[in-house]
Amino acid sequence: MVEERTNRRPLKSPDRPRRRDIALTAGLGVFIMAVLALSGEMEAGVFLAGSLALAGLAAVYYLTALTAAEPSARPAEAGASLRPVEIDACEAMLERLPIPVLLIGPGGRIERANPSARAFLGLGAERGLLSTALRQPRVLEAVSAALRGERGAAVEYSTLAPLESHVRAFVEPIRLDVPGPMPFRAMLVLADDTSSKRAERMRADFLANASHELRTPLASLSGFLETLQGPAHDDEEARDRFLAIMKEQTERMRRLIDDLLSLSRVEMNEHVAPTGSVELNDLARDVTEALRLVAERRAITLELTLADTPAQVRGDHDQIYEVVENLVENAIKYSPDGSQVRIWVEAPRTRDGAEHMPERMDPQSGRLTLSAPPLDPDARFAVVRVRDNGPGIERRYLPRLAERFFRVDGQKSGPTAGTGLGLAIVKHIVSRHRGGFTVESAPGAGSVFSAFFMLAPAQATAPPAPPSGTGPVEQTAGAVTKV
Known part of the structure; x- marks a missing residue:
């Protein structure tokens, strides 16, 4: 057994100078009275009584200072014994803190990082240089200044890839009692x-977009109301015609507001990936059944082909449902009466296999990826494709399809006029799910829109499935389902 020896220096009481001053003052008083007594200015009895009184008073003050000094040493000893417990408590608090916190040492090397910081910056088990994980020159300059002992700073920075984010970095110097030239x-x-910045921008965008898009229908409603109150007050035929137009404009404003609110909700949480799980085969079947009556009104047949294997993807059920619903609604809207709309699900697929169909729908068709997932060669996806028989889209319009309020020429008015927000909503939802969104189209040949989502971990290791669409066909009212 090894005996541990600790050389401790006696605690130096901060009250020792006060006790010394008391003794010196008392001695000086006795000395002055002794001089006065020897010179005959003070009687011997007075000198003796005064000396005794001064000595007693000094003794009382000395003992008071002595008893006050003893407790002062005990807290220091208690603090020294509690220090390891305090350190453990601080480390436990730091580990559970939801805010990223890092301790940077000499040379810009990461010495400590709590779990939130490791997740936020994607740090591995090894602690390397801060410059390899955070490529922000202003933040690195502030860290270098703090390592030199200079004043701390707050730095704001933004990133656009892989997703837009806004971060505020706080840097403060800490002096440690360590040997060496860099304490x-x-x-x-x-x-x-990110959330607060996006909320501010979305509030401004919402007001600007809403005021711009609502101005035309509101002006139409105001004009019709004035006409009904004036010249057409007693004209029943004009009144019925104007009321029908007013109802159509009101419905358009309602759809516009709903789409703007939906887009704002999606953009608010776009930087936070969902953690749920959705079966894409079941979801596509639900969407097809919900829109069957809409297709029947125009004698359009919905043909649904499901994947041969389960297609369990990571995502939010309601948002993925909105993606598929928007794509199928657009296909029905732009397809002629009596035509067919195809919906099919494929899984599993690599990124290249999910982006576009193996064969082109038309030799002159244009293909474009509107939103792409992060590069990961091991990732596997399930894809839902929707093909219409509409007029198709010219190649020059493809890059702008997911812009807000963009509508192709010829689709800005009439029964097929939309709000111009549906594909923008699809793009932002797919981006939040770390998936992809592509389009292939040719004038006169229709369009194919594909949205693909990352498979759940249990599905991602399955072997690629053969091309779907070879199963039996079951005829239903207004829809064809391949299973």
Whole structure:
């Protein structure tokens, strides 16, 4: 057994100078009275009584200072014994803190990082240089200044890839009692301001877009009301015609507001990936059944082909449902009466296999990826494709399909006029799910829109499925389903 020896220096009481001053003052008083007594200015009895009184008073003050000094040493000893417990408590708090916190040492090397920081910056088990994980020159300059002992700073920075984010970095120097020429460390705290920044921008965009798009229907409603109150007050035929137009404009404003609110909700959480799970085969079947009556009104047949294997994807059920619903609704809207709309699900697929069909729908068709997932060669996807028999889209319009309020020439008015927000909503939902969104189209040949989502971990390891669409066909009212 090895005996541990600790050389402790006696605690130096901060009250020792006060006790020394008390003794010196008392001695000086006795000395002055002794001089006065020897010179005959003070009687011997007075000198003796005064000396005794001064000595007693000094003794009382000395003992008071002595008893006050003893408790002062005990807290220091208690603090020294509690220090390991305090350190453990601080480390436990740091590990559970939801805000990323890092301790940067000399040379910009990461010495400590809590779990939130490791997840936020994608740090591995090894602690390397901060510059390899955070490529922000202003933040690195602030960290270098803190390591030199200079004043801390707050730095804001933004990134656009892989997703837009806004971060505020707080840097403060910390002096440690360590040997060496560099006693300073830099504490780096990262605050994610993406949600607040997006909320501010969306509020302004919503007001600007809503005021711009609502101005025309509101002006029409105002003109019709003035006409009904004036010249057409007693004209029943004009009144019925104007009321029908007013109803159509009101319905358009309602759809526009609903789409704007939906787009705002999606953009608000686009930087946060969903954690749920959705079976894409079942979801596509539900969407087809829900839109069957809409297709029947125009004698359009919906042909649904499901994947041969389960297509369990990671995502939010309601948002993926909205994606498929928007694509199928657009296909029905732009297809002629009595035609056919095809919907099919494929899984599993690599990224290249999910983006586009193996064969082109037309030799002159244009293909474009509107939104792409992060590069991951091991990722597997399930894809839902929707093909219409509409007029098709010219190649020059493809890059703008997912822009807000963009409508192709010839689709800005009439019964097929939409709000111009449906494909923008689809793109942002797919981006939030870390999936992809592509289009292939040719004038006169229709269009194919594909949205693909990452498979759940249990499905991602399955072997690629053969091309679907070879199963038996079951005829239903207004819809064809291949299973």
